[in-house]
Structures are given as structure tokens and as C-alpha cells.
Amino acid sequence: MRIARFTTGDDPQYGVVTGDVDELGIPSEDSMIVALAGDPLHVGVNLTDQEHQLEAVRLLAPVIPRSKVVGIGRNYAGHAAELGNEVPAEPLMFLKQNTSVVGPGDPIFYPRQSSNVHYEGELAVVIGRICRDVPVERVRDVIYGYTVGNDVTARDLQKNDVQFTRGKGFDSFCPLGPWIETELDTSDLRVTTHLNGDLVQDGSTKDLIFDIATLVAHITSVMTLLPGDVILTGTPEGVGPMNPGDEVEVAVTGIGSLTNKVVARD
Ligand code: MG
Numbered sequence: 001m002r003i004a005r006f007t008t009g010d011d012p013q014y015g016v017v018t019g020d021v022d023e024l025g026i027p028s029e030d031s032m033i034v035a036l037a038g039d040p041l042h043v044g045v046n047l048t049d050q051e052h053q054l055e056a057v058r059l060l061a062p063v064i065p066r067s068k069v070v071g072i073g074r075n076y077a078g079h080a081a082e083l084g085n086e087v088p089a090e091p092l093m094f095l096k097q098n099t100s101v102v103g104p105g106d107p108i109f110y111p112r113q114s115s116n117v118h119y120e121g122e123l124a125v126v127i128g129r130i131c132r133d134v135p136v137e138r139v140r141d142v143i144y145g146y147t148v149g150n151d152v153t154a155r156d157l158q159k160n161d162v163q164f165t166r167g168k169g170f171d172s173f174c175p176l177g178p179w180i181e182t183e184l185d186t187s188d189l190r191v192t193t194h195l196n197g198d199l200v201q202d203g204s205t206k207d208l209i210f211d212i213a214t215l216v217a218h219i220t221s222v223m224t225l226l227p228g229d230v231i232l233t234g235t236p237e238g239v240g241p242m243n244p245g246d247e248v249e250v251a252v253t254g255i256g257s258l259t260n261k262v263v264a265r266d
Pocket of ligand 1: 072073120151232234
């Protein structure tokens with residue numbers, strides 16, 4: 001099931017996206033969105049009799065993380081190597097503020113403080129239950145679904161600050177969308193990024209150093225995760241700079257694609 005958050009000009013609503021999708025998760029033109037009563041993460045999926053053409057609504061970030069986005073650094077060997085880093089012995093965690101989240105089509109604001117802002121296309125995990133100390137074999141029980149993320153990073157600030165709060169935490173530095181796919185085998189999903197139409201990242205989740213079960217177990221051994229919290233599972237090799245005017249599209253097979261434009265912050 002594909003759970004989206006959308007607006008037709010009024011208050012945001014949740015909905016289920018129906019219709020066929022191609023292998024990239026791109027919906028057919030006749031796709032519809034059936035509105036739900038309430039937030040399905042908290043009240044379950046309650047269909048209403050309201051439906052819209054998918055094309056006629058504006059999609060929003062499918063989830064606003066209730067407390068945090070947990071990022072995972074250097075979780076693909078190729079990406080660790082391209083920035084001159086070793087592969088970590090255990091998952092390398094950082095936090096992105098929940099205020100950094102934006103949705104499909106929203107601008108990524110290029111901060112005045114940086115001159116080297118990078119895209120990082122990633123598979124994102126959405127947590128469905130309050131959880132702590134989750135054993136690897138129980139991880140599936142706490143996952144609500146999966147979406148596409150762009151872990152936007154001001155590389156210069158990340159390096160200078162040593163810790164990542166500023167370099168990864170600007171408002172608009174965490175595009176998520178287009179929706180949450182609740183049923184997905186994540187063992188071998190293609191993760192691609194296009195910058196202005198050129199393919200710049202092309203990886204597979206089969207190359208994750210630490211798989212999703214290991215990540216959730218590791219993170220929840222440190223901190224409680226809440227429904228709606230998001231984990232960014234790491235980026236494959238090919239990261240690089242974006243500039244104002246650029247358009248960046250991240251896609252994950254079986255989910256869909258997420259496009260945003262970079263805009264100078266005035
Ligand atoms: Mg990343």
C-alpha cells in the first residue's frame with residue numbers, strides 16, 4: 001500500500017494511492033488518491049469516500065518525523081572511499097532535525113553559509129511504533145514502511161564543524177517522498193540520483209554495509225524511536241555538488257521518485 005500526504009489547497013490529508021506503477025514506482029496517469037480519515041500512523045487506515053486524481057493534488061512529505069531523522073553515514077563502501085573514509089566498524093549515526101523535512105517539489109534552499117552543497121540519494125525507513133532495544137529478528141514489527149530521501153549536506157560545513165548538526169540540518173535539507181510504501185522487499189532495491197537529467201548515483205541496497213535490521217537494532221540500543229521517526233540508510237557512491245537552479249531527482253525501485261529544485265536563500 002502507498003500512503004501519501006497531500007493537499008488540494010486546504011489542510012493536509014493522508015491518502016492511499018491506487019493504480020498501477022512501473023518498475024521505478026512511477027504511477028500510471030489514471031492513478032487516484034483515496035483520502036483517509038486521520039493520520040494512518042496513529043489511527044490505522046480508514047478510507048473515506050473522497051477521491052482525487054493523483055495528478056490534481058499536491059503531494060507533501062509523507063511523514064513529519066515526530067522527533068527525529070536518524071542518518072547513517074558511510075554505509076556503502078564506494079561512498080566511504082570516495083570521500084577518503086574507512087568503512088566504520090559499527091553504524092555511524094547522526095541526527096537531522098525534523099524541521100529539515102520537506103516534500104516532493106519543495107525547494108531545497110542553498111544556505112548563505114555554504115559553497116558546497118551535495119545531494120545524497122537514499123532509501124528511508126519510516127518507524128511505526130514506539131520502540132527501544134529492538135532485537136534484529138523483531139525489527140520488521142516496528143517498521144511502518146519505506147520512502148525515498150535526499151540527505152542534503154553542506155559538505156564544507158560538515159568537514160569544518162566536525163559534527164554534522166549544521167552541515168546536514170538546514171531547513172529543507174531532508175526531502176522525503178513521494179509516499180510511503182508499506183510492503184517492500186528491501187534486499188536489492190536500485191537507488192538512483194539524477195542531477196538535471198544526468199545519472200549521478202546508481203547503487204543497490206544489496207550493498208548496504210549494515211542492513212536495515214542491524215541499523216534499527218543498533219539505533220534503538222541507544223535511543224527510543226517514535227512512530228513517524230525516519231532512518232536514512234546511507235548513500236551510494238557518486239555524491240556531488242548542486243547549485244541554485246539545479247533539479248535533483250532521487251528514485252528507489254518499488255517506491256517512486258522524489259524531485260526537488262535548488263533555490264538560493266535570500
Ligand atoms: Mg547520507
